[in-house]
Amino acid sequence: xxxxxIKMQEIKKVYKTGEVEFEAxxxxxxxxxxxxxxxxxxxxGSGKSTLMNLMGCLDTPSLGRYHLEGQExxxxxxxxxxxxxNRKIGFVFQAFNLLPYASxxxxxxxxxxxxxxxxxxxxxxxxxxxxxxxxSDKLANKPTEMSGGEMQRVAIARALANRPKLxxxxxxxxxxxxxxxxxxIAIFDELWKSGHTVIVITHDTNIANxxxxxxxxxxxxxxxxxxxx
Amino acid sequence: MxxxxxYNIFARDFKKQRKRMxxxxxxxxxxxxxxxxxxxxxxxxxxxxxxxxxGMGEGIVILWGGQTSIPHQxxxxxxxxxxxxxxxxxxxxxxxxxxxIAGEYIRWGAEIKYKEKVLSERINGVFPEYRELRHMYAEMxxxxxxxxxxxxxxxxxxxxxxxxxxxxxxxxxVGETIYIRGVPFLVVGVMQHKMQMSSYQGRDEDVIVIPASxxxxxxxxxxxxxxxxxxxxxxxxxxxxxxxxxxxxxKHKFNPDDDRALSTWDVIESQRxxxxxxxxxxxxxxxxxxxxxxIASVGVANIMYVSIKERTREIGIKMAVGGRxxxxxxxxxxxxxxITFFGGFLGISITYIITEVYKRIPLESEVLxxxxxxxxxxxxxxxxxxxxxxxxxxxxxxxxxRASSVSPVEALRYE
Numbered sequence: 001x002x003x004x005x006i007k008m009q010e011i012k013k014v015y016k017t018g019e020v021e022f023e024a025x026x027x028x029x030x031x032x033x034x035x036x037x038x039x040x041x042x043x044x045g046s047g048k049s050t051l052m053n054l055m056g057c058l059d060t061p062s063l064g065r066y067h068l069e070g071q072e073x074x075x076x077x078x079x080x081x082x083x084x085x086n087r088k089i090g091f092v093f094q095a096f097n098l099l100p101y102a103s104x105x106x107x108x109x110x111x112x113x114x115x116x117x118x119x120x121x122x123x124x125x126x127x128x129x130x131x132x133x134x135x136s137d138k139l140a141n142k143p144t145e146m147s148g149g150e151m152q153r154v155a156i157a158r159a160l161a162n163r164p165k166l167x168x169x170x171x172x173x174x175x176x177x178x179x180x181x182x183x184x185i186a187i188f189d190e191l192w193k194s195g196h197t198v199i200v201i202t203h204d205t206n207i208a209n210x211x212x213x214x215x216x217x218x219x220x221x222x223x224x225x226x227x228x229x
Numbered sequence: 230m231x232x233x234x235x236y237n238i239f240a241r242d243f244k245k246q247r248k249r250m251x252x253x254x255x256x257x258x259x260x261x262x263x264x265x266x267x268x269x270x271x272x273x274x275x276x277x278x279x280x281x282x283x284g285m286g287e288g289i290v291i292l293w294g295g296q297t298s299i300p301h302q303x304x305x306x307x308x309x310x311x312x313x314x315x316x317x318x319x320x321x322x323x324x325x326x327x328x329x330i331a332g333e334y335i336r337w338g339a340e341i342k343y344k345e346k347v348l349s350e351r352i353n354g355v356f357p358e359y360r361e362l363r364h365m366y367a368e369m370x371x372x373x374x375x376x377x378x379x380x381x382x383x384x385x386x387x388x389x390x391x392x393x394x395x396x397x398x399x400x401x402x403v404g405e406t407i408y409i410r411g412v413p414f415l416v417v418g419v420m421q422h423k424m425q426m427s428s429y430q431g432r433d434e435d436v437i438v439i440p441a442s443x444x445x446x447x448x449x450x451x452x453x454x455x456x457x458x459x460x461x462x463x464x465x466x467x468x469x470x471x472x473x474x475x476x477x478x479x480k481h482k483f484n485p486d487d488d489r490a491l492s493t494w495d496v497i498e499s500q501r502x503x504x505x506x507x508x509x510x511x512x513x514x515x516x517x518x519x520x521x522x523x524i525a526s527v528g529v530a531n532i533m534y535v536s537i538k539e540r541t542r543e544i545g546i547k548m549a550v551g552g553r554x555x556x557x558x559x560x561x562x563x564x565x566x567x568i569t570f571f572g573g574f575l576g577i578s579i580t581y582i583i584t585e586v587y588k589r590i591p592l593e594s595e596v597l598x599x600x601x602x603x604x605x606x607x608x609x610x611x612x613x614x615x616x617x618x619x620x621x622x623x624x625x626x627x628x629x630x631r632a633s634s635v636s637p638v639e640a641l642r643y644e
Binding site for chain 2: 056101158
């Protein structure tokens with residue numbers, strides 16, 4: 001299999017609110033290989049989102065070591081982390097997190113702007129990604145003019161824009177109706193088949209069972225070993 | 230940092246967030262304009278009043294004869310003290326510190342005739358020093374009374390600009406002959422229009438001035454009506470006044486402590502009072518200006534503040550998709566600077582246009598005349614715009630700095 005895309009060792013995350021400390025993750029060891037399709041499940045407060053944010057380099061662990069494609073993440077500067085988020089990771093949020101004032105096109109373009117891509121290349125890439133999620137006819141729509149399912153597809157297109165290997169989705173269907181949710185999952189299936197590594201947090205057992213591997217979190221630790229079948 | 234990246238992000242968001250930018254811009258613009266206008270009109274008013282204050286003359290004292298109230302050298306009280314023409318030379322020679330001194334004769338309601346027009350006007354018999362002492366400068370093509378006129382008892386007249394209007398209308402007056410009490414006088418000059426706020430005998434625009442020697446020859450007045458003098462400096466004024474009192478007491482034989490024997494109007498003193506009053510007005514305007522600035526600052530801060538939540542999310546999103554901190558912060562800084570620059574520029578320009586238009590309004594009104602010409606100060610405009618800009622940066626940039634210093638997760642979670 002070669003180097004794992006994600007290699008986590010003894011990862012801990014502690015939140016401090018004033019005097020109170022809360023240990024959200026209490027020692028996670030996890031390897032993810034290329035082109036895996038993983039569901040992370042677990043009750044609320046079990047640390048799913050925290051783990052996901054750490055994987056996505058949106059947050060840094062309090063303790064432990066994290067290698068992403070062989071690179072040591074916890075020693076990186078904020079600029080290097082930004083670079084990683086920009087190039088290597090596509091993140092899909094439950095709350096979409098689109099820029100409200102920008103159109104679908106402009107939202108997808110955002111990571112490409114930060115990676116410094118030329119104008120013509122950007123235009124081609126945005127159109128390609130929006131076509132891939134079936135929104136070629138909604139380029140100019142703003143988030144307020146779209147349904148939840150459409151917004152999430154814009155968010156996926158944005159996550160794909162710089163062609164990252166790793167796609168992370170934090171309850172991508174949590175705010176959607178069943179039908180829209182199914183279409184989003186269909187896109188993830190298709191991404192996995194085309195060679196991406198996809199990791200999805202979900203409450204939905206159907207979605208979880210659809211994946212290759214399920215990781216169960218409970219109280220900040222992985223409950224089911226490495227989750228491999 | 231790559232400038233092209235920054236430019237792309239900035240240009241795009243600038244277009245997208247036009248409404249908020251325009252509101253902030255308006256706040257900076259409005260603050261700059263209102264403060265500049267207020268202080269500009271205040272400055273104009275001050276200059277106007279100062280010019281009027283100087284209309285009668287600057288740093289002068291006027292002296293009249295009075296009545297004694299203390300018996301002295303065998304004379305009883307109640308004796309009138311009359312000013313004589315030879316007092317002038319006497320005082321000039323005996324009292325140090327006098328820069329200029331002149332006497333004047335006044336005749337109220339003398340009959341003036343030009344062609345068919347007959348008017349009753351005030352006539353002053355004056356000396357050449359009067360021109361400087363009382364700021365009576367002639368319009369182009371004319372002159373004030375000079376010492377040749379005095380020596381030759383010439384029958385020449387110098388007209389206040391309003392008298393000239395009454396007698397001649399728009400026609401040329403210099404070179405024409407008018408009749409004072411039936412005696413022909415050649416008009417040699419017309420006074421430049423001047424603003425005059427105070428007077429002791431009516432405004433100078435209403436007077437007809439002739440040489441003192443001619444005046445005495447025609448009207449036969451034995452006494453001067455008043456003496457006007459100017460000390461070499463305002464600091465010298467009390468010493469000079471005391472010297473004059475003392476020397477006049479010797480010459481006219483009255484008790485030097487008798488403060489009724491002569492009466493004076495110290496214009497220097499009243500000008501000082503006036504300047505103090507105006508200083509008060511300026512401080513008042515300054516306070517109002519500061520308050521306006523405060524309100525405008527609060528406006529700017531408010532607009533920035535209400536958008537912190539939205540903007541913190543925006544920063545979180547940008548960081549999550551790989552935006553570096555430097556791009557995000559520079560964008561905010563550029564926004565604040567741009568708003569300051571354009572808002573300030575707009576405020577200063579519009580203020581300039583308003584004042585220029587105002588100056589061109591051809592309204593003849595006493596009130597507008599008193600308002601003077603608004604004088605805007607570029608420095609004040611720049612200071613105001615910069616202060617508002619700093620407010621914008623403080624209230625916009627620092628929340629952005631905080632948002633971009635935490636992890637993207639925290640920024641996204643901001644409520």
